[in-house]
Amino acid sequence: MSDDFGTINVRRGERAREIEVMRQHYRRHRETLLQMATDAPTESLAGEYQRLVHDIDRSLAKLDELEGRPPAAAPAVIPPAPAVVPPVGYPPADPEATQPQYQIPEDTYGEQPSRGFPGRLIGMIAGGLLVLAVIAWMILKGGEDERPGIVEETATATPVETAAPVETAAPEPTGALTIRPATIDYGAIRKGTRASRQYEVTNNSEEPVTIQVQRSTCRCLYYEYEALIPPKGKESITVTIDGARAPAGALREALAITGKNDPNVKSEMVVQATIR
Numbered sequence: 001m002s003d004d005f006g007t008i009n010v011r012r013g014e015r016a017r018e019i020e021v022m023r024q025h026y027r028r029h030r031e032t033l034l035q036m037a038t039d040a041p042t043e044s045l046a047g048e049y050q051r052l053v054h055d056i057d058r059s060l061a062k063l064d065e066l067e068g069r070p071p072a073a074a075p076a077v078i079p080p081a082p083a084v085v086p087p088v089g090y091p092p093a094d095p096e097a098t099q100p101q102y103q104i105p106e107d108t109y110g111e112q113p114s115r116g117f118p119g120r121l122i123g124m125i126a127g128g129l130l131v132l133a134v135i136a137w138m139i140l141k142g143g144e145d146e147r148p149g150i151v152e153e154t155a156t157a158t159p160v161e162t163a164a165p166v167e168t169a170a171p172e173p174t175g176a177l178t179i180r181p182a183t184i185d186y187g188a189i190r191k192g193t194r195a196s197r198q199y200e201v202t203n204n205s206e207e208p209v210t211i212q213v214q215r216s217t218c219r220c221l222y223y224e225y226e227a228l229i230p231p232k233g234k235e236s237i238t239v240t241i242d243g244a245r246a247p248a249g250a251l252r253e254a255l256a257i258t259g260k261n262d263p264n265v266k267s268e269m270v271v272q273a274t275i276r
Contacts, residue, residue, distance in 0.1 A: 019063050022124065026063075029131065030056045036138070048138055052131055059124055176209060177257060177267035178202040186273035189243045196240040199269045201257065203229040209265055213237065214256040220246035221253060221271060227260065239271055246275045 033049045033056070040046035064070070184197045203209045210227050225237040241251070251273045259265030 023063050026056050026060050176205040176265040179267050179269045183270035186241055188274045188276055189241055190276050191243050193243045194240055196238055199237045200234055201237055202234050206231050210260040211257055212260045216253050218246055241273055243275055248275050250274055
């Protein structure tokens with residue numbers, strides 16, 4: 001009698017371990033599906049992941065029922081969206097129809113095992129395999145849906161200010177003021193950053209000139225310079241583009257530089273950039 005009792009306890013222990021292993025697998029799959037539902041690129045795909053989570057919850061409830069445990073409260077999940085129809089013939093419409101039927105003999109040691117347990121255990125294993133197959137198919141489909149977005153993001157990524165400034169040589173002096181270079185291309189400027197360049201103003205006359213710079217149309221340019229230029233002297237004008245205030249896209253401003261007391265003393269400098 002003691003030998004039979006020990007054998008029955010061993011079988012019960014093995015069955016409990018098998019159920020616990022299955023429960024751990026289900027829980028890992030459930031956590032993976034919840035994460036995939038959160039990161040899903042479409043609502044339809046997220047709804048399919050949520051439907052699989054509900055299937056796993058039902059399987060966990062069956063395992064608790066087999067062990068005689070009270071039903072555990074299922075963790076809250078988002079209500080599943082309408083199911084997405086998988087490809088024809090996969091997974092099978094009726095998984096139980098493809099499962100072999102087993103007839104369990106009576107226990108030879110005197111204990112009558114639960115006749116429904118082996119068949120139900122096999123059914124849950126088969127169902128778990130089907131769930132894993134569907135998960136793999138959904139991951140593959142999700143990867144195909146996300147691939148165009150990744151390519152587009154990679155294609156549009158542009159380093160900040162990678163283009164070298166292009167400077168255009170100024171013509172030979174024809175008036176009292178000369179700007180060198182006449183045009184500066186600042187290249188690509190990231191939205192929210194600043195970039196500065198310098199223009200050189202030459203007073204070609206024999207008289208000192210007090211200059212003033214025209215205000216920019218975009219209100220995104222800032223200047224630093226000394227207004228008074230001595231005869232035959234030079235002065236630098238630092239022009240800063242504020243990417244936070246500049247509109248996105250191509251920027252081009254032609255700025256007039258004139259004498260404060262003599263409007264006939266004038267010249268022009270051009271600012272170019274691309275705001276990303």
